[in-house]
Amino acid sequence: MRALNEWESKLLLGELPKPRETLTRTLSEALVFSASVAGPVVAKAVGLAHKSDRGAVVLDADLSACWQRLAGLGDGSVLVAEQVRGELELVAGGLRDAQFGPVLTIGLGGVAAEVFRDVAFLLSPTEPGELEKATARLLSAPLFRGWRGRPPVNLGALGSILAAIGVLLEADPKVSEVDVNPILIRDGQPLVLDALVVKDS
């Protein structure tokens, strides 16, 4: 099994709603990108798992101070992205089941994902109405419908992310698992912050 890095994984998944981001190979590239972003940026080392546990994600990044260290932690490049905030974090994923083939997941994401395990499962490709029913079964269903005046989650856009995961599983038999975690919900719209594709070697 081989885990692809965040950048490669996102490339494989194709056009997804993401924050503005770029892969930088030098500090000056990173500074040029950061100057084009109005607000703060996040810098992430590339090519290692459990990034936040290993100090490999820097928020409100001072690139001159952290770029070299991050490059050294990972494969020598650093992913720099517009830093975004939102109201909710979700997780989506997919894998190949021995009995039922490609299966997709959608649920509550972020650090709480594996504590609450509040996820629903769908056969891929999904059929009309299935995503709506699946999210309605979740404990966190009220968050999807819009909690305390927040806008509801755009399920159409979420469905497109699930479809991209399904297409990848169909297209490449070597892809065994896909994680898109977290998906940040900002004003009801999903943004893919991180992704992981695992291939059978």
Next chain:
Amino acid sequence: MDAIFRPRSVAVYGASRNPAKLGHRLLRNVLGGGFEGEVTAVNPAGGEVLGLATVPGLERPVDLALISVPAVFAEAAVVDAARAGCAAAIVLASGFGETGAAGREVESRMAARARAACMRLVGPNCMGAVSRSATGFFNGSYFWRLPQRPGNISLVSQSGAFGGMFLAESRRRGLGLARFLSVGNSAEVVETDALEWLAQDAATEVIGLFVEAFKQGRRFVEVARACPKPVVVLKAGRLGAGARAAASHTGSLVGSRGAVEAAFQRAGIIESVTSDDFFDSLQVLSARRRTAGRRIAIVTISGGPSVLAADAAERAGLELAPLAAKTVTELRRLAPSFAATGNPIDLTPQCPPDGFQPALRAVFSDPAVEGVVAVNCGLDVQEFGLGLAQAQGETGKPVTAFLLDVPRIEQQLRSAGLPVLPSPERAVAAYAALVPP
């Protein structure tokens, strides 16, 4: 597949004179049930078994060959049945895929030989088939105790022993059987083939499946979804088999559970988590169609157990219907002043017996009430049972019941075909199985 469930002629390979041998029991079962077709006993040793002259092999085809010989002779028996032109064979013999690679090889060879001859092959390593006939049951299985009566429930089981549990439970509950098939190692015929046949079988109205692992998962989903009858599945091995070293969040979250959940959702399966659940669901679904509403009334004379029922209703996604003012007025008139006329409705043991029938009629007739769960611990007055059966008959609204120490009422409900379950929670859960998704 017709030949498996409705054979007109049968051959038993391994028909032994020795009553201790399974082949002897199998032949006895075939001859002893309600099977009126021709039976041929196959035994290379010759002689006579149970009044039948044995033959060393088949000269003419039969619909169904039942093969109960030692594993080493099974392939030869399959070849003989295929050569004779049999439509189907059930290999009851064990000692194949379940024993390892060598056994798996023999098993796939038998399947290939059957396919080449256009003969369906069930098993190996299974308990056989039982099926309704005009005069009782065709018993092509090792089981010698069958349900008391033919009925509308059919079961497909990957486990032979679970098939035994099902037949015993059917006897205990007085459930009627349509078809039973033990698919064993499923070398050729898989659970979905049987499901597909049962979906169009006129005798079958509710289908149960005991499955450890689906052989053709996506096909199962499509066939189950297209099936016009309720399909109840007890899926064993929810955790063990799928334990995998997960490289991702998704892997650890899905486990072996997620895919099954996704598949059952799409297929509209009624899933049971325990064998009790499974038999409860089959019991209520055999009594009526899956058309119940979510809004129920719980009617009782027993406070505590009805509160447990109310809790179970919430867990099952049912709602306690708010009663109409007219219903409440009527209940107040009929029951003691301290009776609870909310929902659950506790008429109390002090309710005058002649109040039960009109009170139950009022509850069933309330337009907000779509169905009823009845709970009665120890007050064996026949007006309660009569009232339930009458009100159910008049309104057609579904009912399930939990009864304790009320033999007269239990008898009344059973003869009215109303399902009685062994706990308040199970009465509610069984009701929930009647609610379409």
